[in-house]
Amino acid sequence: MLDFLARLFRSQPRLAPEAVQSAFRDHYRSFRALITANNNALELMSATEDMLRSGRPFGMAFVRGEMTALTVNVYKMVRSLIALSDGRYQELDERFKKITDQIEAILSRQPEAAGSAQILDLTVIDRRVVDQVGAKMANLGEIRNHVGLLVPDGFAITAAAARHFMESTRIQDEINRRLKTLDVADLESLYLVSTAIQELIAAAPLPADLDTLLHEHYGHLAERCGGAPAVSLRSSALGEDSQHGSFAGQYRTRLNVAAEAIVEAYKEIVASKYQSQAIVYRQQRGYRHQDVFMGVGCLVMVDAVCSGVAYSHAPEDERSPWLVIHAAHGLGNQVVDGSSAYDLLHILRESPHTVAVAHLADPAAPCLSEDQARELARQALLIEAHFGTPQDIEWALDRQGRLVILQARPIGAPSKEASPPRLQAARSLVEGQTPLLAGGVTASRGVGAGAVHKVTCALDVLNFPRDAVLAVETPYPEWAVLLDRAAAVVSESGQAATHLATVAREFGVPALFDLPGALKQLENGQTVTVDATARRIYDGRVEPLLEAARHRPNLMEGSPIHNLLQEALTLITPLHLTEPDSPFFKPVSCRTLHDITRFCHEKALTEMFNFGHRYGAKDKSAKQLYVVGMPAQWWVINLEDGFRPDTDLTTPFIRIEDIVSEPMLAIWRGMTAVPWQGPPPVSMKGLGSIIAQSAMNPQLDPAVRSRMAGRNYFLLSRHYCNLSVRLGYHFALAEASFSELLTESYVNFQFQGGAADERRRRRRVQILGDLLREIDFRVEIKGDALSARIEKRPVPYLKERLVVLGYLLIHTRQVDMVMDEEGYIGRYLDRIHADIARIRQEMNEGDQT
Amino acid sequence: MKRPRNILLVDDEEDFLATMARRLGRREFEVRTATRCTDAVPIVASGWPQVVVLDVMLPDTDGIACLGRIKQAAPRLPVIMLTGHASMQASLQGMEQGASDYCLKPIEIDELVEKLIIAFNEAGASA
DSSP: HHHHHHHHHHHHOOOOOHHHHHHHHHHHOOOHHHHHHHHHHHHHHHHHHHHHHHHHOHHHHHHHHHHHHHHHHHHHHHHHHHTTOOOOOHHHHHHHHHHHHHHHHHTTOOOOOOOOOOOOEEEOOSSSGGHHHHHHHHHHHIIIIIIOOOOOEEEEHHHHHHHHHHHTTTOOHHHHHHTTTTTTOHHHHHHHHHHHHHHHHSOOOOOHHHHHHHHHHHHHHHHHHHHHOOOOEEEEEEETTTTTTTOTTSSSSEEEEOOOHHHHHHHHHHHHHGGGHHHHHHHHTTGGGOOOOOOEEEEEEEOOEEEEEEEOOTTTTTTTTTTEEEEEEESSSHHHOOSSSOOOEESSSSSSSEEEEESSTTTTOOOOOOHHHHHHHHHHHHHHHSSOEEEEEEEEEEEOEEEEEEEEEESSSSSTHHHHHHHHHHHHHHTTTSSEEOSEEEOOOOOEEEEEEEOOOOHHHHHHOOOOOEESSSSOGGGGGGGEEEEEEEEEEEESSSSHHHHHHHTTEEEOOOOOOOOHHHOOTEEEEETTTEEEESSOOOOOHHHHHHHOTTTTSSHHHHHHHHHHEEEEEEEOOTTTTTTOOGGGGGGGGHHHHHHHHHHHHHHHHHHHHOOOOOOOOOEEOOOOOSOOOOEESSSSSBBTTTOOOSSSSEOGGGGGOOOHHHHHHHHSSSSOSOOOOOOOHHHHHHHHHHHHOOGGOOTTTTTTTGOEEEEETTTTEEEEETTTEEEEEEEEOOOGGGGOEEEEEEEEEEOOHHHHHHHHHHHHHHHHHHHOOOEEEETTTTEEEHHHHOOHHHHHHHHHHHHHHHHHHHHHHHTTTHHHHHHHHHHHHHHHHHHHHHHOOOOOO | OOOEEEEEOSSSOOOHHHHHHHHHTTTOOEEEEEESSSHHHHHHHTTSSSSSESSSSSSBBBHHHHHHHHHHTTOOEEEEEEEEOHHHHHHHHHHHHHHOOEEESOOOOHHHHHHHHHHHHHHHHHH
């Protein structure tokens, strides 16, 4: 329909006013759909980036959900723009498809296919086959074949076998279906789904070839042992015990399995991949379920007199000279479970490995002799030396008095909250050093160092060097402009709830407040380290503290899902299309979804504002508002009944008296309530930034009456108004609908400032957001974009807010220009507050009379 | 002048249909339901619904095919697709076939209502 109309209009630019109006409404609908989709898309991008940075757990369901929502919104933008432009920009379709295909390829990447052998004998296993047998069995093979220590005889059933099993049963789709809708926070459903999946797997038949192979290998094992040995079946999942995560203890191990029960035990262990805690664990660490394959070790049971765990280093302390051994009689999981009384030995790592007994379960019967303990220590150190990191080793002592190594893995994977202990350790190093200052309130956590720069007036601000420590008496909001270049903030007064503290947290700048006397104690230019978390300030740079603080823990980082999302985001968030006037601002230059949204948004505005021009120069639907004393030009388009019926429509102008649209009159009242005084005196820095931006894009120069400056449109009906404003380099959309029905009454406001650098743009929307909250708007800020809304309120209530909004539209850009001038900003804010109070009072008085 | 707000919900899970019908009913929507595409198409053809909410998993046909049949019966009727599987390709395919929006299960009722209202406005504006 739209296409038809469009073609009709193109060939017949002069149309009857009603047809133009109808075409306009169609275009306008596309325009609104595009703006909504744009907001959604930007919001989704920023939420996804936040998630990636936050370290919070997320799974493939999140990634797929976000990507789907994002691509659907960008698709809508592309379609809306093509409709809006009467079929231009078709090339966008192709760019969009190319980018989404690439994203889809990343999301659906299959885990790398491992080798095809279904069973490998322990004699041929080492690290090189880790992607077939899993880390646990690979390590055991290393210990047997390369360290030369005794391990149980046995073999590994590989990931390929597990995959073969799962594929032959054809239950994977069903499992995925159940997992996709699972909310892991709902424990009951988690448990039910987990149990159901494990039952599905246990009930499925093992493929015949795997069954045969399994029995063949067991047969060889029996020959070597001279009998039918009981075996243990141990999970050795791929991805388990890796550098980035330890699934230790997550999966099942079956001990003393007789020959006839091997198949059932094998299936049980494969199924334990879907134990509820494993599902949650994977989700928290960002492992995709389909990335985890279950290798299973099948090992002859050791007839043990005692067994236990050896740590080649004391687990909590890397600098400890001790090696720690836990030992218990018999064999089993007692020590790992912590379920049985055990002997605890500390052994010096240095030869001759002096044994210090810490605790014996039964002093009359220690599990290990001193020689055995020393031998175990020697073996543990050999294993540590081989793997290069401290090891957590399961061992057993058999009836012949031989030590058998059952398993080894690195102690405490770094994912176990590496940072806080590091930071604490670093703090213990500086313990001897007396801080210059201690106490106060942590306004923003972290550690930062730099030269002290005291700021007491605007002049100090101008001279503030990059990476200095900002020292102030009071945390005025004005100082926030310095936060992107400050290494830390120290204030004599103030609390964590102040505005400056909020901004400091947002920028990740450490801030320590409420330290009386700080300005006296600290010298300008003196280098200090501010540990805002521990509330201490040290002289000079304390490197260990700074180094330790740099390691922010992000449990997800390095995990497959994190990597996958990060890779997908390279096709989504980077923005290459920044300058609309650049010759490269065209569809073929779009390399990311963000580029596409930027392109669509910009072109949608242009298309919308060019509508009148395109549909005939004598367009009667757009009238210029006849006003004096207002910046820029204002155009009015009557959608329905927004003009007085007897209005003279033969002139290109319309007088405000001829307009009967209530929402527009309210906005206009606010816009004109305080005379526009022209651009305010621009601060040096503000001016510098504006000149720099304007040099790149002349349309943005507020001092130049540009093409853009004329593109301010009101779309009207009696009870509806939609205003698009481009004032200087700001873009704003205000929409209001008045109705007797509360559900259809609202004011909607969107603002995005261009030009200026990121920090100024964010600051700008924060100030505007604060002002809007004061008049009861629900404000949401994402990056440098603001959206605000009031709904379901009576008309007089909305009208009052709309008037204030109109005032802010015109006057907040003054704040923008002086944003870098601390003294000014407060003064302008004061004036704005006074103006708003007066406007509201006048309105209320007006209503009473 | 309040327009009726008629929704046709098409989904194979009857429990889900019953719950959604109740919840949407409380928000002043008129709701009819269908568990199969073959039941849905005659209702669409009757002109009753102003918006269709369509699950992509149906017992008698796949959602995209059903979307095609609905669009054939009522080309301008907004259809919101519903799915438990977040899939970019499937969603985009749905959009290309004329779906007006997409909603993921589990459903946030507010999100669905918002999308419904947008769809009603579209339907009303082009009526």
